[in-house]
Amino acid sequence: MQNIIVTGGAGFIGSNFVHHVIAERPDWHVTVLDKLTYAGNRANLEGLPADRLTFVHGDIADAEVVDSLVAKANAVVHYAAESHNDNSLQNPRPFIDTNLTGTYTLLEAVRRHDVRFHHISTDEVYGDLQLDDPARFTEHTPYNPSSPYSSTKAGSDLLVRAWVRSFGVRATISNCSNNYGPYQHIEKFIPRQITNVLSGIRPKLYGAGLNVRDWIHTNDHSSAVLKVLEEGRIGETYLIGADGEQNNKTVVELILELMGKDPHDYDHVNDRPGHDLRYAIDSTKLRTELGWQPKFTDFRTGLADTIAWYSEHESWWTAQKAAVEAQYAKAGQ
Numbered sequence: 474m475q476n477i478i479v480t481g482g483a484g485f486i487g488s489n490f491v492h493h494v495i496a497e498r499p500d501w502h503v504t505v506l507d508k509l510t511y512a513g514n515r516a517n518l519e520g521l522p523a524d525r526l527t528f529v530h531g532d533i534a535d536a537e538v539v540d541s542l543v544a545k546a547n548a549v550v551h552y553a554a555e556s557h558n559d560n561s562l563q564n565p566r567p568f569i570d571t572n573l574t575g576t577y578t579l580l581e582a583v584r585r586h587d588v589r590f591h592h593i594s595t596d597e598v599y600g601d602l603q604l605d606d607p608a609r610f611t612e613h614t615p616y617n618p619s620s621p622y623s624s625t626k627a628g629s630d631l632l633v634r635a636w637v638r639s640f641g642v643r644a645t646i647s648n649c650s651n652n653y654g655p656y657q658h659i660e661k662f663i664p665r666q667i668t669n670v671l672s673g674i675r676p677k678l679y680g681a682g683l684n685v686r687d688w689i690h691t692n693d694h695s696s697a698v699l700k701v702l703e704e705g706r707i708g709e710t711y712l713i714g715a716d717g718e719q720n721n722k723t724v725v726e727l728i729l730e731l732m733g734k735d736p737h738d739y740d741h742v743n744d745r746p747g748h749d750l751r752y753a754i755d756s757t758k759l760r761t762e763l764g765w766q767p768k769f770t771d772f773r774t775g776l777a778d779t780i781a782w783y784s785e786h787e788s789w790w791t792a793q794k795a796a797v798e799a800q801y802a803k804a805g806q
């Protein structure tokens with residue numbers, strides 16, 4: 474596997490994966506296919522060796538562009554998506570176009586050229602768990618998505634499964650829990666709160682803040698995806714998680730504490746409609762079958778590193794800050 478396409482490689486998790494692959498697989502060449510939506514940023518790929526990375530500005534729903542790239546590749550790792558739940562509640566259309574039609578377009582190309590495909594998905598396809606439920610999601614949990622975002626991701630997973638079964642496409646799927654780390658768009662929960670503090674704005678917590686997310690450092694997500702790409706069984710789904718359950722209130726208070734502020738100096742704002750209560754991943758299959766282990770499991774240290782990254786990269790996010798906050802203000806958030 475030497476020539477891989479990474480769709481959405483200028484986004485948060487995709488760009489972290491590109492950095493990981495370039496460092497870990499010295500003989501691989503990466504082609505990033507990215508539309509550069511508001512969430513994509515070429516700066517995320519700065520500093521990588523030009524002879525090992527090709528950037529193509531294009532849409533995964535553009536069959537011609539996709540076909541010409543896939544014809545020359547050994548594998549496609551598919552990260553590109555509309556990824557923000559709140560946006561999907563305002564305007565679901567781009568979620569249909571990218572997450573469903575875009576995935577369909579890629580599947581048709583890998584089918585034509587018999588190219589290995591790995592599909593990146595989310596634990597949000599499973600809906601949510603009650604706060605007092607001891608259960609965690611497994612590969613056998615029924616799909617029950619709540620939002621236009623998670624339902625289009627669920628639909629894309631099912632397309633992949635059908636293309637494996639009906640057309641023999643060589644694909645795997647991974648569903649990961651919530652990622653944090655560098656290069657995450659500041660519309661998302663953790664970077665929004667960090668950049669609020671850095672901008673002199675009080676952090677904002679949806680509702681009572683008791684919703685639980687199962688946090689994983691994006692570097693651990695990258696190592697898990699590489700493992701599944703190289704060693705995963707075709708047609709299988711692997712859940713990726715690092716046992717990082719935290720409620721949102723704890724996370725906001727920890728951010729404030731780590732930034733030297735009063736941990737209670739934040740505002741409660743309107744909750745997200747249909748806000749999922751709790752996600753929790755059981756990643757036993759990935760750990761036992763493929764021998765993967767997360768490395769960045771100390772959340773406090775990971776969060777401190779992430780705070781340091783946003784503090785040191787103000788020019789990466791300051792231009793977007795006012796517009797992001799104006800958008801949230803419209804929803805009372």
Ligand SMILES: NC(=O)c1ccc[n+]([C@@H]2O[C@H](COP(=O)([O-])OP(=O)(O)OC[C@H]3O[C@@H](n4cnc5c(N)ncnc54)[C@H](O)[C@@H]3O)[C@@H](O)[C@H]2O)c1
Pocket residue numbers: 480481482483484485486487506507508509510511512513514531532533534551552553554555556557570571575593594595596626648649650651652653657658
């Ligand atoms: N963020 C999380 O915590 C999380 C957790 C599990 C799974 N995922 C999945 O990981 C993937 C990446 O998420 P992210 O948080 O990095 O998202 P992101 O929004 O930061 O990045 C998405 C990238 O895809 C690109 N893109 C969007 N539409 C495109 C199109 N039509 N054609 C080509 N490129 C397009 C964007 O320009 C951007 O670079 C998504 O599939 C998401 O569902 C995310």
